Structures are given as C-alpha cells and as structure tokens.
Amino acid sequence: MSIKMEPSVNVLGGRLAPCSRDPITGFFRNGMCDTCPEDQGSHTVCAQMTDEFLAYSKYLGNDLSTPRPEFAFPGLRAGDQWCLCASRFMQAHHEGVAPRVVLRATHQRAMDVVPIDILKIYATDID
Secondary structure, rough: OOOEEEOOEEEOOOEEEOEEEOOOOOOOOOOOOOOOOOOOOEEEEEEEEEEHHHHHHHHHOOOOOOOOOHOOEEOOOOOOEEEHHHHHHHHHHHHHHOEEEEEHOHHHHHHOEEEEHHHHHOOOOOO
C-alpha cells in the first residue's frame, strides 16, 4: 500500500512553499508541510520556533529541543521552522504561547483545525 500525498496547496490558495530543510521537517521529511490521510497529527502548520513555545511543548511531553541522533533529529532552537501539528498550534494559541506562522508554507489542511483568521494573527509573511 502506498501513501498518497494530498495536493501541495497553502492556506492562501497558492503553491505550498518549503518550510525547512535545515532541520528537515514535515510528515514526509521533505522540508514541506505536506500531508495525507495517514498523517494523524496533521503536521501542516509551518511555525517559527520560540523559546517559549519549545518550553511549552516540552512541558506537554513533546520535547522538540533535545537532539535525538538515533532519529537524525538535531533538536530545534528558537528561529528554526518546523511543521507543527495543527491541534498543538491551536492548543498553544489558547494558552497564549503560539509561535509565528509562515502562511505560504502552511498546508491548507491546517484550516480543518485552525481558522485562517487565527493563522493570520501569527503570520510572518503577510502585511
């Protein structure tokens, strides 16, 4: 059985831009916030990490800052971009610790969980 990637369309209706290739991110580890039905967490929000968000995520049990060489994961630092689960982003928004978002690199499926108006509050790439 092969995994079929959904069309690479961002929340603005355009072509999905890369989120990060250093460190490499995404459900498919292709640097993009592409998704598919097998992506249960909907890793679709391209977020720019902050120390506050990384501490929050670690507190909730998802330590994104500690390197895990066995998974070729260097650990994230403030300023790194990463494809976050849409539900974790929404949770961070409600707690007041949501990171900035790159809309051009955020997959349209993120809007199944996070309204576009909320994503735009944190946007780094719109006026």
